[in-house]
Amino acid sequence: MSDMFESSIFAGVTISLLAYMFGSVLKKKLKIAILNPLLVSIIVTIVVLVVADVDYDVYNEGAKYLSWFLTPATVCLAIPLYEQWELLKHNYKAVLGGIVAGVITSLTTVLVLCKVMGLSHKDYVTLLPKSITTAIGMGVSEELGGYVTITVAVIVVTGVIGNIIGEIVFKIFRIKEPISKGLALGSSAHAIGTAKAMEIGEVEGAMSSLSIAVTGILTVILASVYAHFM
Incomplete structure (x- = not known):
């Protein structure tokens, strides 16, 4: 899995989005305040990186594209x-x-x-x-x-x-x-x-x-x- 992160420029984005989708579904089903989608996605992403032994810099190289949406999202x-x-x-x-x-x-x-x-x-x-x-x-x-x-x-x-x-x-x-x-x-x-x-x-x-x-x-x-x- 570590090789996938290194070879794919979109692996970081994909993992981040899937983790957030999982958090959103979990929050809607259980309706527990602490199960915030962002918090859940952070935990899931960290677990994936640790288990797959993926360096943060390698992950961030593929996930950095998400940060491009911060400013336009704020303006919206x-x-x-x-x-x-x-x-x-x-x-x-x-x-x-x-x-x-x-x-x-x-x-x-x-x-x-x-x-x-x-x-x-x-x-x-x-x-x-x-x-x-x-x-x-x-x-x-x-x-x-x-x-x-x-x-x-x-x-x-x-x-x-x-x-x-x-x-x-x-x-x-x-x-x-x-x-x-x-x-x-x-x-x-x-x-x-x-x-x-x-x-x-x-x-x-x-x-x-x-x-x-x-x-x-x-x-x-x-x-x-x-x-x-x-």
């Missing part, structure tokens, strides 16, 4: 926002306030925890972009001198956790406003959280889509400021 999230444009105009102050609060909370939390745990500056800036979409987060991490590969992993983990526990948090704190739900998921769990927001409702999905873009822009600006705090 503007469609549900356009459909809820009137709602956004009537609530723009609360929306912007919520997103700003989410970004500052995320960055401050990383700062405090890194100081408490005694992490290095490089570890710290690696974690700063944890709540923004991968396409933007990779650039922020690289610009600040962080470990880009670890940043990608942290972003994925953050999104998966947000996707899994989002509705639970809403129930615990009795959050019923659709706009609030969308902003919370988008500003904390980026695209993966937005996928959950879209499952919940159209308004939640639209607000979450907006959060991804604005959170990304604000994080790019504020992360460079926060990088000097440690």
